[in-house]
Amino acid sequence: MRPILMKGHERPLTFLKYNREGDLLFSCAKDHTPTVWFADNGERLGTYRGHNGAVWSCDASRDSTRLITGSADQTAKLWDVQTGTQLYTFNFDSPARSVDFAVGDKLAVITTDPFMGLTSAIHIKRIARDHSDQTSESVVILKGPQGRINRAVWGPLNKTIISAGEDAIVRIWDSETGKLLKESDKEDGHKKPITSLSKSNDCSHFLTGSLDKSAKLWDSRTLTLIKTYVTERPVNAVAMSPLLDHVCADRELN
Amino acid sequence: MDEIRATAGRLNIDLSSVDLDSIRLPSGEDFGVVSDDEDLKEDDPLEFEAGFGNIIVVDNLPVVPKEKFEKLEGVIRKIYSQIGVIKEDGLWMPVDPETQKTLGYCFIEYNTPQEAELAKEKTNGYKLDRSHIFAVSMFDDIEKFMKVPDEWAPPETKPYTPGENLQKWLTDEKARDQFVIRAGSDTEVLWNDARQSKPELVYKRSFWTESFVQWSPLGTYLATVHRQGAQVWGGATTFNRLTRYAHPQVKLIDFSPGEKFLVTYSSHEPSNPRDTHRVVINIFDVRTGKVMRDFKGSADEFAIGGTGGVSGVSWPVFKWSGGKDDKYFARIGKNVISVYETETFTLIDKKSIKVENVMDFCWSPTDPILALYAPELGGGNQPARVSLLQIPSKEELRQKNLFSVSDCKMYWQSNGDYLAVKVDRYTKTKKSTYTGFELFRIKGRDIPNEVLELENKNDKIISFAWEPKGHRFAVIHGDSPRPDVSFYSMRSGTNTGRVSKLTTIKGKQANALYWSPAGRFIILAGLKGFNGQLEFYNVEELETMATAEHFMATDVEWDPTGRYVVTSVTSVHEMENGFNVWSFNGKLLYRIMKDHFFQFLWRPRPPSLLSPEKEEEIAKNLKKYSKKYEAEDQDVSLQLSEQDREKRKMLKEEWDRWVSEWKRLHEEQKLERQTLRDGEASDEEEEYEAKEVEVEELLDVSEEVISFD
Numbered sequence: 001m002r003p004i005l006m007k008g009h010e011r012p013l014t015f016l017k018y019n020r021e022g023d024l025l026f027s028c029a030k031d032h033t034p035t036v037w038f039a040d041n042g043e044r045l046g047t048y049r050g051h052n053g054a055v056w057s058c059d060a061s062r063d064s065t066r067l068i069t070g071s072a073d074q075t076a077k078l079w080d081v082q083t084g085t086q087l088y089t090f091n092f093d094s095p096a097r098s099v100d101f102a103v104g105d106k107l108a109v110i111t112t113d114p115f116m117g118l119t120s121a122i123h124i125k126r127i128a129r130d131h132s133d134q135t136s137e138s139v140v141i142l143k144g145p146q147g148r149i150n151r152a153v154w155g156p157l158n159k160t161i162i163s164a165g166e167d168a169i170v171r172i173w174d175s176e177t178g179k180l181l182k183e184s185d186k187e188d189g190h191k192k193p194i195t196s197l198s199k200s201n202d203c204s205h206f207l208t209g210s211l212d213k214s215a216k217l218w219d220s221r222t223l224t225l226i227k228t229y230v231t232e233r234p235v236n237a238v239a240m241s242p243l244l245d246h247v248c249a250d251r252e253l254n
Numbered sequence: 255m256d257e258i259r260a261t262a263g264r265l266n267i268d269l270s271s272v273d274l275d276s277i278r279l280p281s282g283e284d285f286g287v288v289s290d291d292e293d294l295k296e297d298d299p300l301e302f303e304a305g306f307g308n309i310i311v312v313d314n315l316p317v318v319p320k321e322k323f324e325k326l327e328g329v330i331r332k333i334y335s336q337i338g339v340i341k342e343d344g345l346w347m348p349v350d351p352e353t354q355k356t357l358g359y360c361f362i363e364y365n366t367p368q369e370a371e372l373a374k375e376k377t378n379g380y381k382l383d384r385s386h387i388f389a390v391s392m393f394d395d396i397e398k399f400m401k402v403p404d405e406w407a408p409p410e411t412k413p414y415t416p417g418e419n420l421q422k423w424l425t426d427e428k429a430r431d432q433f434v435i436r437a438g439s440d441t442e443v444l445w446n447d448a449r450q451s452k453p454e455l456v457y458k459r460s461f462w463t464e465s466f467v468q469w470s471p472l473g474t475y476l477a478t479v480h481r482q483g484a485q486v487w488g489g490a491t492t493f494n495r496l497t498r499y500a501h502p503q504v505k506l507i508d509f510s511p512g513e514k515f516l517v518t519y520s521s522h523e524p525s526n527p528r529d530t531h532r533v534v535i536n537i538f539d540v541r542t543g544k545v546m547r548d549f550k551g552s553a554d555e556f557a558i559g560g561t562g563g564v565s566g567v568s569w570p571v572f573k574w575s576g577g578k579d580d581k582y583f584a585r586i587g588k589n590v591i592s593v594y595e596t597e598t599f600t601l602i603d604k605k606s607i608k609v610e611n612v613m614d615f616c617w618s619p620t621d622p623i624l625a626l627y628a629p630e631l632g633g634g635n636q637p638a639r640v641s642l643l644q645i646p647s648k649e650e651l652r653q654k655n656l657f658s659v660s661d662c663k664m665y666w667q668s669n670g671d672y673l674a675v676k677v678d679r680y681t682k683t684k685k686s687t688y689t690g691f692e693l694f695r696i697k698g699r700d701i702p703n704e705v706l707e708l709e710n711k712n713d714k715i716i717s718f719a720w721e722p723k724g725h726r727f728a729v730i731h732g733d734s735p736r737p738d739v740s741f742y743s744m745r746s747g748t749n750t751g752r753v754s755k756l757t758t759i760k761g762k763q764a765n766a767l768y769w770s771p772a773g774r775f776i777i778l779a780g781l782k783g784f785n786g787q788l789e790f791y792n793v794e795e796l797e798t799m800a801t802a803e804h805f806m807a808t809d810v811e812w813d814p815t816g817r818y819v820v821t822s823v824t825s826v827h828e829m830e831n832g833f834n835v836w837s838f839n840g841k842l843l844y845r846i847m848k849d850h851f852f853q854f855l856w857r858p859r860p861p862s863l864l865s866p867e868k869e870e871e872i873a874k875n876l877k878k879y880s881k882k883y884e885a886e887d888q889d890v891s892l893q894l895s896e897q898d899r900e901k902r903k904m905l906k907e908e909w910d911r912w913v914s915e916w917k918r919l920h921e922e923q924k925l926e927r928q929t930l931r932d933g934e935a936s937d938e939e940e941e942y943e944a945k946e947v948e949v950e951e952l953l954d955v956s957e958e959v960i961s962f963d
Binding site: 062102103104105106156157158200202204205219221226232 | 847909912916919920923926927930931932
């Protein structure tokens with residue numbers, strides 16, 4: 001395993017995502033321009049210009065033609081991956097943070113931060129096949145968590161949304177009705193803000209990492225705590241190996 | 255509330271017209287209703303007696319007629335007002351209605367029970383005149399006296415309930431040692447189980463102490479310190495509270511070496527800011543909790559002496575003579591050493607020992623011998639001197655005059671065999687100092703003395719330490735950022751009468767010496783500026799066993815047997831709080847991280863009950879004994895690995911169950927997923943081919959005319 005150094009962002013990186021086939025790597029940073037790279041040799045393909053604030057996360061569609069990004073400039077944008085053109089902009093009243101395509105890419109979930117009296121919220125938007133038909137209408141808006149929601153993703157079969165954030169509670173919502181289905185137990189759950197969440201390939205389980213120096217593995221359908229990994233430092237990011245054998249937790253260094 | 259309604263009904267009162275909030279109880283009455291504040295007081299260990307605890311009865315007063323009432327009353331009042339403040343209308347002399355004379359006793363009420371107790375103590379037996387001697391009792395006691403039956407019945411013998419065996423922890427089968435740690439608000443006592451590479455919890459309690467904990471010198475008790483005093487707890491695993499010692503605002507405590515007595519110290523702000531602090535020192539009997547003696551005074555009286563530039567009250571103020579008998583304790587005063595003995599808690603021979611200009615003293619750890627140091631006096635007329643004094647005879651066993659001394663520090667070897675005095679002397683120009691050591695062999699005839707100077711006389715001495723129970727000592731010396739460490743022995747070759755150098759190791763990152771309590775091994779530690787460098791050194795073979803590091807370590811503690819060492823990082827630092835456990839030869843066994851780590855203390859062990867001959871025999875036959883333990887170790891580690899394997903197997907099976915469940919659900923839902931994707935087939939990664947496709951893109955077409963020539 002030889003590391004390749006890819007330089008291109010002027011400010012700290014916030015998010016990385018491979019496309020489904022694994023040949024493209026999308027990177028988001030605080031410098032407003034998400035970038036796409038070839039995964040095998042690290043060659044930079046291009047940047048997506050248009051955001052006016054730090055880009056917090058992104059997701060690629062299954063066929064790698066569409067990219068959705070969430071940014072602190074209170075917008076989430078849809079891009080054409082190959083050409084880099086902006087296809088659509090979703091406007092919000094507060095900074096957008098986490099974005100995730102549903103299975104089939106017909107829906108996307110976008111979270112917004114608490115801002116100026118507004119609480120944080122989870123928005124589900126319909127994504128049209130043809131971007132000219134795209135509207136900014138939300139299918140459902142979920143509210144409730146206190147503090148920032150750091151990550152929200154789709155559960156298996158798009159039936160649920162799983163969210164985790166600063167209030168250290170993992171929540172499962174019904175994606176059609178917007179009702180809160182489950183909450184993680186105060187006893188086994190995290191004790192400090194959850195900084196990151198990562199799904200397994202088949203969405204059946206996911207990993208959360210938190211400032212309370214631990215990472216926890218949960219079942220997506222029942223929100224049962226399966227395992228806890230204790231580290232010596234607060235955890236900033238987690239990722240799961242597709243082979244289900246290993247998990248990786250990034251710790252904070254002082 | 256129902257009771258109130260019922261009563262109101264009976265008395266024909268309309269409750270609605272009664273303003274319940276305006277009801278005021280007569281002062282002092284609570285009608286039996288417990289107020290919210292009262293249960294706070296219930297937890298207060300200093301109990302105040304309810305009822306009549308501040309009333310005393312004075313009996314055997316003269317029986318006087320009406321005319322003399324006022325005079326007698328005046329006399330009584332004058333006597334008792336001196337002790338405390340008599341309450342308003344607190345003095346009552348009952349009168350016999352028939353004879354119109356006093357009945358011969360009176361009641362006196364004070365504001366607090368303490369004043370009443372004090373009055374009783376001070377005036378009981380007071381001779382008013384030849385035929386009237388006051389008999390004073392507490393009012394509450396009268397009831398008790400009334401109950402005394404007229405016939406004497408022998409007291410019941412209570413069945414003897416044996417107390418808990420406080421030494422039980424020493425009989426641990428695995429011969430482990432205990433230690434106490436304080437982190438955050440929790441105090442925990444744990445076994446050091448090196449075989450299992452982790453500590454085992456014995457007892458844990460939150461808010462067990464209000465400031466710190468301390469073991470007694472033989473490990474029997476654990477003392478905790480609180481606002482109202484100190485407490486001791488004991489036992490192998492139970493840690494029940496054994497005794498309490500009341501001493502408000504106690505700051506420091508000290509046990510006598512035989513654990514018979516506990517000395518507690520507090521310092522109080524003076525009412526007048528220009529005065530010095532007031533110091534209160536109590537000496538308690540540990541087992542009964544009784545105050546044997548107290549000392550009160552201004553901080554100045556207790557702050558005499560001190561060497562090495564230390565001034566102010568240095569603890570412990572009272573130093574105990576060595577050994578388990580706890581026979582003597584002493585303190586330093588201006589030009590005197592006050593030595594007390596514990597039979598009567600008074601000065602031996604009823605007076606302090608005069609030692610002119612004495613600055614420092616210390617007891618031998620094993621014999622009742624005092625080492626004293628007095629610096630130069632009178633501008634060179636009387637030189638500085640060190641002397642050894644036998645107690646209780648006060649015979650001066652040895653004395654040495656020292657010249658041009660700037661400072662002095664005394665170090666006893668743990669068996670009381672040797673005394674080293676580090677002497678800093680001025681050079682001829684008086685501009686700098688150089689150091690030498692005066693070495694005394696206590697057990698030799700006439701206590702022979704030797705002077706030792708380092709090879710480089712001008713080297714600064716950073717640290718000095720005797721080998722416990724041994725004949726060697728180590729010195730860290732030098733001025734460079736990496737000083738040298740030298741080892742000496744009080745014996746040299748065949749001649750046991752001369753000190754000799756064993757070796758000097760140069761350039762070490764060390765500033766502190768930690769000998770193993772059994773001797774032979776030492777840790778050269780670089781704390782503070784060196785950030786936790788550790789070198790494990792074998793002084794017998796004169797070679798390094800291991801070097802290691804515990805980043806930011808602040809303390810190093812050997813266990814009482816010398817098998818293990820703990821280095822810890824206390825909350826002086828923000829991060830990395832916790833402790834590491836090492837074997838004596840430098841192998842890291844395990845580490846525990848704990849935030850807000852305050853204290854780590856091994857539980858001391860009492861000295862071995864084996865005679866020296868028996869110890870030698872065991873050392874000779876070590877192989878035979880160690881075989882048995884090695885077999886045990888093997889068994890335990892096999893068992894552990896069995897257990898571990900079982901556990902791992904179970905975890906793996908559980909995980910496999912989850913994975914197969916997920917796989918199953920995934921398969922089931924495959925069809926649904928396909929519909930979501932508008933019929934796009936399977937989602938397995940392997941099911942795509944990587945094809946290299948060459949795409950020709952026409953960039954530009956241009957015609958260029960080339961001329962032929």
